[in-house]
Amino acid sequence: MRPLIKRWTRREIGRLAAFTLLAPHVARSQSRPKVLVVGGGSGGATLANCLSDGAVSDVTIIEPKRAYTTCFFSNLYLAGLRTFAELTHSYDALARRPGVTMIHDVATMIDPATRTVRLGGGATLSYDRLVVAAGSAIREDTIEGYDAAAMHLMPHAWKAGEQTLTLRRQLESMADGGLFVMVAPPDPFPCPPAPYERVSLIAAYFKQHKPRSKIIVIDAKNTFVGQDLFEDAWNRYYPGMIEWLPAQFTGGVKAVEPGTLTLRTEEDRFKAAVVNVIPAHRAGDLARQTGLADASSWCPVDPLTFESRLQPAIHVVGDAIIGGDMPKTAFGASSQAKACAVAIAAAFAGKEAATPRLTNTCYVHLTADDAWRNASQFEPVAGRIKAVHVNISRISDSAETRRGVAREAVDWYETFTKELFG
Amino acid sequence: MATPTPRVQVPRSATRGEVIEIKTLIEHPMETGLRLDSNGEVIPRKIINEFICRYNGEVVFRTDLHEAVAANPFISFSLRVTTSGRLDFIWNEDFGAVYALNHTLLVD
Numbered sequence: 013m014r015p016l017i018k019r020w021t022r023r024e025i026g027r028l029a030a031f032t033l034l035a036p037h038v039a040r041s042q043s044r045p046k047v048l049v050v051g052g053g054s055g056g057a058t059l060a061n062c063l064s065d066g067a068v069s070d071v072t073i074i075e076p077k078r079a080y081t082t083c084f085f086s087n088l089y090l091a092g093l094r095t096f097a098e099l100t101h102s103y104d105a106l107a108r109r110p111g112v113t114m115i116h117d118v119a120t121m122i123d124p125a126t127r128t129v130r131l132g133g134g135a136t137l138s139y140d141r142l143v144v145a146a147g148s149a150i151r152e153d154t155i156e157g158y159d160a161a162a163m164h165l166m167p168h169a170w171k172a173g174e175q176t177l178t179l180r181r182q183l184e185s186m187a188d189g190g191l192f193v194m195v196a197p198p199d200p201f202p203c204p205p206a207p208y209e210r211v212s213l214i215a216a217y218f219k220q221h222k223p224r225s226k227i228i229v230i231d232a233k234n235t236f237v238g239q240d241l242f243e244d245a246w247n248r249y250y251p252g253m254i255e256w257l258p259a260q261f262t263g264g265v266k267a268v269e270p271g272t273l274t275l276r277t278e279e280d281r282f283k284a285a286v287v288n289v290i291p292a293h294r295a296g297d298l299a300r301q302t303g304l305a306d307a308s309s310w311c312p313v314d315p316l317t318f319e320s321r322l323q324p325a326i327h328v329v330g331d332a333i334i335g336g337d338m339p340k341t342a343f344g345a346s347s348q349a350k351a352c353a354v355a356i357a358a359a360f361a362g363k364e365a366a367t368p369r370l371t372n373t374c375y376v377h378l379t380a381d382d383a384w385r386n387a388s389q390f391e392p393v394a395g396r397i398k399a400v401h402v403n404i405s406r407i408s409d410s411a412e413t414r415r416g417v418a419r420e421a422v423d424w425y426e427t428f429t430k431e432l433f434g
Numbered sequence: 435m436a437t438p439t440p441r442v443q444v445p446r447s448a449t450r451g452e453v454i455e456i457k458t459l460i461e462h463p464m465e466t467g468l469r470l471d472s473n474g475e476v477i478p479r480k481i482i483n484e485f486i487c488r489y490n491g492e493v494v495f496r497t498d499l500h501e502a503v504a505a506n507p508f509i510s511f512s513l514r515v516t517t518s519g520r521l522d523f524i525w526n527e528d529f530g531a532v533y534a535l536n537h538t539l540l541v542d
Binding site: 243247252255256257258260261262278279280410411 | 437439441443444445446457459461463472505506508510
């Protein structure tokens, strides 16, 4: 694979230096273009890393949290196979990179007209280019009763942090023979195989510690990604434990009653010991408030540059975009951020952006040592991100192959998080 | 393999002459008989090969299922209801196993 991080050529740096010399009256901090990044996840961290390497622009990341907890691999934590500390990464190394400023605050408003971002702490920052890498948000309007209070009792755990810890505590305190119900979301949502990986790993935990327990998945979809791989694994490893109910059967979950841990479908009620409700998603609030999202509630972007199709000088990467064939994943967001950094640097240099080659790699665990992998490449074709190469594990893989993929997954995690957070 | 779980969804009540939708689902791997196990041996076919619904004893819906039907077969069909009574749902598996459910239908 070609490296996607743009290294600045001497000529490009020279051109910028020349520009600076032509404007000697402008203070250095003003002459360097300013890039603001909202969100310190994998997209935001990658952008900061790429642009700091180029040394052509000042990069400021706005991120309220002091440390980043990865949602990827958090299903291993739920199954007791990884500690929470192992999922958590300090921003210190990123903040120390030359040209990078880290501000721990919340971006509350973007004004595209004046090219400024207002922060919760009261400050207003200006930008030449803004990148919104703030992810997606849970919709609270699709399942009756699923509000902020309900989320404590029926966690979604689709944002790593307190929600993940809550779900783990509930699974730990559940008695053997209990029923765990997951409400799986409609497309599109971040990390498409993750609900079913979560079910697999919670089944692994139950099999070892609470073998009489059952799992029911009430899905908002009729099919899901990797379904044949999951169903094969569920029959082999957890026979009789997992029941998956497609939308065409139940009609989907209409309402929740958090006080009694009950879910309502059109004709049925499900009362459980532990409930994990993963509702529909949409682009994050800030992106939608800024007019970056269209009627679909997701953000249309030019896949060559990741610049918004609705607001000039604002780029969007990661879960919030209309990604075409590209699934919403941390690795995909990072790949998009690399392309976006190259495009921003090209724009500052007055050049056309090169056509990016985008990649996504994800690993999905079926047990602690059986995992499958999807490694795909994408390219912009006629304004849309199109898959050009898909490589996915097969049902017929040997146990040895799968063990190898599970080991590779751990290496992937270490390498990727090191690249992001140092 | 664990015992497959059959489920049905029938409207709670119906009026005389109404056409209702009945939805059924059975958790079943529908092993096709075409796959090999890790030793290269053929995994024997084991599918739900027939589904029957009886309404007060009379067959009102029946279908054969074949290897190409996906795992966890979902079957829905319409039924004109005339009287309260019993609905029986029967899934026949290869080698003779039978899974069944019944439901009491209330018709005004």
